[in-house]
Amino acid sequence: MKYKLPKKKLGKSFYKRELLEVAPDLLGKIFVKTDKKNVLAGRIVEVEAYHGDFDEAAHSFGRKTKRTEIMFEAGGYLYVYFTYGAHYCCNVVTGKKGQGTAVLIRAVEPLTGIDIMIKNRFGRKLKSEKEKINLTSGPGKICKAFGIEKQHSGIDLTKNEIFILDSQKVQNKEVGTSKRIGISKSVDLPWRFFIKNNPYLSRK
DNA sequence: CCACGGATTGGCT
DNA sequence: GCCAATCCGTGGA
Numbered sequence: 001m002k003y004k005l006p007k008k009k010l011g012k013s014f015y016k017r018e019l020l021e022v023a024p025d026l027l028g029k030i031f032v033k034t035d036k037k038n039v040l041a042g043r044i045v046e047v048e049a050y051h052g053d054f055d056e057a058a059h060s061f062g063r064k065t066k067r068t069e070i071m072f073e074a075g076g077y078l079y080v081y082f083t084y085g086a087h088y089c090c091n092v093v094t095g096k097k098g099q100g101t102a103v104l105i106r107a108v109e110p111l112t113g114i115d116i117m118i119k120n121r122f123g124r125k126l127k128s129e130k131e132k133i134n135l136t137s138g139p140g141k142i143c144k145a146f147g148i149e150k151q152h153s154g155i156d157l158t159k160n161e162i163f164i165l166d167s168q169k170v171q172n173k174e175v176g177t178s179k180r181i182g183i184s185k186s187v188d189l190p191w192r193f194f195i196k197n198n199p200y201l202s203r204k
Numbered sequence: 205c206c207a208c209g210g211a212t213t214g215g216c217t
Numbered sequence: 218g219c220c221a222a223t224c225c226g227t228g229g230a
Contacts, residue, residue: 048211057211059226067226084212085223091211104211140212150225182211202212 003111005030005041008166011158015075015094019101022075022094023049024175024193030165031108033146038116040146042108042136043167046194046201048180050091052100056185060100070154071100078162080143080153087140090148092157092164106181106192108136109200110145117145138202170195 010029015022024047032041052060052071059081060071070079071093079091079102091102110117110132117135118126121144126132136142143149148162155162178192181203194201 050211059211063227065227081211082225083210085210085225087212089211106211138212180211184210 003041005032005039005112006165006167009158010164010166012074012076014166015092015157016096017075017094019049019051019094019099019103020191022092023047023103023191025169026092026103026105026164027175027193027195028167028170030111030167031105031142031146032112032165033148033162034160035147038113040113040116041111041165042142042146043111044105044107044164045109045198046105046107046192048104048106048193049191050102050104054186055189055191057180057183057187057189058100058102060102064100068100071102072098075101076157078152078155078157080148080150082150083140088143088149089139090143090152104139105142106139107194107198107200107202108142109198110136120147121145133199135200137200 026044026047029044030041050058059068070077074097075094077093091104093102095101136145157163176194176196177190180192
């Protein structure tokens with residue numbers, strides 16, 4: 001059973017909107033990475049918003065550094081960072097130039113290239129159905145499964161290597177919100193958005 | 205130069 | 218549920 005990808009790629013006008021409009025709008029959209037051999041795609045089911053101006057948990061908060069400078073561009077770029085000595089995580093830059101706003105992709109539902117994702121994640125075949133649910137259910141897991149690393153930071157999402165395809169808007173009643181996960185500052189902002197009851201969420 | 209902490213994960217109790 | 222792994226980015230001396 002092969003999933004048929006939609007055709008329309010999201011353009012700059014989608015990403016350049018305000019952070020808290022873009023973040024929930026990314027739910028249900030199709031995140032895609034291509035290379036010479038493979039097409040990998042997954043439906044976005046969980047995201048978090050980060051804002052450079054007043055959100056102390058954001059890497060862009062209060063300063064611009066070499067690592068985070070891409071976050072200050074106008075919307076439509078990929079920002080990849082490395083953390084805990086082990087994991088890459090990927091973000092979609094949003095808003096206007098200078099704002100430092102981005103959306104962390106926290107979980108996707110695998111659609112295309114699932115065998116490649118399994119190989120990237122585990123280096124072997126699946127042992128159980130449980131492992132399939134575990135494939136891309138977290139920000140570090142997505143980057144591992146998709147083969148996304150530091151060199152992909154700064155990629156223009158309107159070009160052809162990494163991009164996001166449009167898809168029908170997820171209904172409001174299907175979207176849940178909560179506090180963000182794993183941070184120690186600005187912990188109360190309700191800026192995590194997810195598709196309710198999706199099995200691929202990083203947390204219940 | 206050196207010290208410290210992190211937008212996580214997976215293994216063990 | 219708890220906690221170690223692991224190394225880069227950042228900031229201060």
